[in-house]
Amino acid sequence: MDEQVQRLVDKAWDQFQKIPEDHRFLIAIGGIPGSGKTTLSQMVTQALNARHAILHPEVPKAVPVAAFVPMDGYHLTRAQLSALPDPANAHARRGAEFTFDGAAFLTLVQALRAPLTPATAPILVPSFDHAVKDPKADDIAILPEHRIVVFEGNYVCLDKEPWRAAAALMDQRWFVDVGFGVARERLVRRHVRAGIAGDAEEAGRRADENDLVNGREIVEGRVDVHEVVVSREDEGWRHE
Template structure:
């Protein structure tokens, strides 16, 4: 993974130097649940900021990452669906996200940066209350590189397709389903999503990996495929 990341850091840094100063560089990192896309997005934004701060220590950071978790529909919205039990049980599927709200953010980030440009805000997800928190992630005008990460960012369906078309690059984190399954069972237990290993296993098999197959089978063409192999550091 380190060699892949080093190459990608160099690629994005060099690409940034060729990007007009009034334009942001937008990279969407997708993959099935448990693939490691969050870790990759965090690593990339941190490494780009390190490059920048070595050269310009007095300037603000220029890279950030935006997770798609904040675009989950709320529990109230799921309860208002025609089959609320099914909607809640399938939370995490593409239809349980507000893709059009995400597209609106991407469109705003595509606008040229000017002296009057204000910070934009993305929602986060509060795992304690199990719902999004609006306007919780600031994207200041000084931020030139945005790494998005989420399951459906390269899905060939509306509105994800429209958002993908606005990205400079689409990346996909590839992982074996069995590796993802083990990671997800542990994650659900630690987060309290499941009460025991059996419940966690059922959720992974009946929801997460079902979504994973849709993500893989419906994927758009991407510029980079990053292979995630088993690594205890990525189990979180």
């Protein structure tokens, strides 16, 4: 594991040990599109679950301690974008802050801040279905056993309501730092691979006209964070 990632896992685990057993430990990992925040979030979640499994062999392996929740499920649907005052711009700018349901994301974080009790029920949250290009409701279950929740997304560390209020409820806020040139190269490859763009030229235009425009807002409007994580271009952490 990358030394930087190992340090973050150690830090998160140590702090998790200090919280009451009826509380959850919430981590927000933000960054610009193409920064590698999704990969980092998944690595951290997997490492925390692996550590918990080793230290607590009495707990069934089917019950991990950490859950991973991407912010993508809080995209507005295409129907909702079409209902906005400027639907053409809304569709073209999908991925911008105003094309997400920030209020619903804040409601989720507030719900996860409630103390755990024997009556605590699973919380179902949306994922994003890339095949239909819309959120998929109630697709991710956050169980009472999930005492660590790792969030990732463009706006989880944005200094603008309601994202600011959600960020303030996190135990840890980490931000993935990456050069815009590196992010652009990753985005071009991703857009072509996912069929979002037909070729590298079209993918580059999308990156320049939307993703990196959003990226400037994300960087310039960041709340205070506990960690700035340098994104590395290597085999272990290459793509978001």
